[in-house]
Amino acid sequence: MKNIHPITDSIISREERELRLGQRGKVLWFTGLSGSGKSTLAIALERQLFDQGYSVIILDGDNIRTGINNNLTFSPDDRIENIRRIAEVAKLFLANGIICIVSFISPTRDMRANAKQIIGPSDFVEVFIDTPIEVCEARDVKGLYKKARAGEIKDFTGVNAPYEIPLQPDVHVHTEDTDIEESMAVLYQQILPRIRV
Amino acid sequence: MKNIHPITDSIISREERELRLGQRGKVLWFTGLSGSGKSTLAIALERQLFDQGYSVIILDGDNIRTGINNNLTFSPDDRIENIRRIAEVAKLFLANGIICIVSFISPTRDMRANAKQIIGPSDFVEVFIDTPIEVCEARDVKGLYKKARAGEIKDFTGVNAPYEIPLQPDVHVHTEDTDIEESMAVLYQQILPRIRV
Numbered sequence: 001m002k003n004i005h006p007i008t009d010s011i012i013s014r015e016e017r018e019l020r021l022g023q024r025g026k027v028l029w030f031t032g033l034s035g036s037g038k039s040t041l042a043i044a045l046e047r048q049l050f051d052q053g054y055s056v057i058i059l060d061g062d063n064i065r066t067g068i069n070n071n072l073t074f075s076p077d078d079r080i081e082n083i084r085r086i087a088e089v090a091k092l093f094l095a096n097g098i099i100c101i102v103s104f105i106s107p108t109r110d111m112r113a114n115a116k117q118i119i120g121p122s123d124f125v126e127v128f129i130d131t132p133i134e135v136c137e138a139r140d141v142k143g144l145y146k147k148a149r150a151g152e153i154k155d156f157t158g159v160n161a162p163y164e165i166p167l168q169p170d171v172h173v174h175t176e177d178t179d180i181e182e183s184m185a186v187l188y189q190q191i192l193p194r195i196r197v
Numbered sequence: 198m199k200n201i202h203p204i205t206d207s208i209i210s211r212e213e214r215e216l217r218l219g220q221r222g223k224v225l226w227f228t229g230l231s232g233s234g235k236s237t238l239a240i241a242l243e244r245q246l247f248d249q250g251y252s253v254i255i256l257d258g259d260n261i262r263t264g265i266n267n268n269l270t271f272s273p274d275d276r277i278e279n280i281r282r283i284a285e286v287a288k289l290f291l292a293n294g295i296i297c298i299v300s301f302i303s304p305t306r307d308m309r310a311n312a313k314q315i316i317g318p319s320d321f322v323e324v325f326i327d328t329p330i331e332v333c334e335a336r337d338v339k340g341l342y343k344k345a346r347a348g349e350i351k352d353f354t355g356v357n358a359p360y361e362i363p364l365q366p367d368v369h370v371h372t373e374d375t376d377i378e379e380s381m382a383v384l385y386q387q388i389l390p391r392i393r394v
Contacts, residue, residue, distance in 0.1 A: 010241065012244065012247050020247075023259075041210055044207065047208075047209065055252075055291045059289070063292065067288060067289065067315075068286060085282075089286060092254075092260060093290075095224065095260065096295075168225075193367075
């Protein structure tokens with residue numbers, strides 16, 4: 001191996017990958033309260049896009065908190081580092097042309113702005129899953145609101161820690177008074193033009 | 198959204214993704230000295246696999262040290278954390294059926310054993326790019342050996358920090374006295390049966 005330079009020229013660009021995949025890579029950054037329906041909609045969207053032939057993955061608590069971020073706590077600094085690492089991982093999928101659905105509460109504007117800056121504004125799609133806290137708390141799928149109200153969970157978003165509503169989300173999904181099919185239809189319709197070549 | 202359970206059932210398994218992609222996901226973990234030809238071969242292999250229709254990506258210093266690991270130093274603890282995070286990121290690509298080429302010196306057996314444990318033994322393919330240090334140092338593509346000999350770089354693998362040779366690498370590539378085409382042929386021949394369905 002006398003010379004590495006001709007080989008280095010053969011690095012595969014994002015454009016070449018997107019051409020192969022027949023799509024534009026994007027990071028679809030879902031934000032919303034616990035119980036808002038983020039994961040439900042993220043999983044349903046992933047399935048729908050996959051079935052349409054798109055290359056799409058999800059980053060969520062299931063694969064992030066147990067893996068790359070398993071050495072982080074819920075301290076303020078670690079919450080920021082949590083979101084930073086998620087954004088960096090999403091950026092790696094993006095660089096490979098893959099559509100990356102990210103589903104975390106990401107409660108503050110600063111966190112989301114930081115993620116957007118890491119990923120790049122033109123590739124970051126903020127998807128606000130907008131469900132009133134009363135509805136989330138009534139659902140309480142994981143029993144977390146009950147625990148938070150009982151003081152068993154500190155700094156629980158919406159109960160004793162703030163959730164800062166996105167001021168200008170790219171996609172705004174209201175889930176109250178609609179069923180999942182309707183929410184999905186809205187979501188899909190707004191996402192498709194952003195990923196289609 | 199009355200019930201999340203039917204939706205949760207539609208999570209896309211690795212098997213379903215691999216079926217779509219027509220490949221088996223693997224982590225091809227390249228290890229070897231600085232200047233051994235890891236990156237050159239990694240990039241050439243990625244190109245060859247991509248051109249054959251495989252879904253394949255590279256994790257290396259270019260996209261990791263500047264991104265997810267940009268807050269790590271070269272201290273012993275941070276070197277371990279460096280490799281841990283790389284393994285976790287590789288695992289995310291693997292979970293999505295993608296072939297992930299990882300190219301880092303990863304000098305110690307412990308580091309590589311840790312990566313293998315995170316990724317899972319059956320999905321971890323250790324690829325030893327075996328080039329004598331004299332050859333690496335004579336190439337000195339980045340001028341790093343010269344700096345290390347001059348004492349400008351501390352703990353430089355092979356000069357003033359150990360490189361522990363893999364005892365039983367899954368793939369063993371000798372680059373001395375061969376040109377890149379020959380090394381690539383050996384590499385490709387040994388990788389293909391592991392990723393082909």
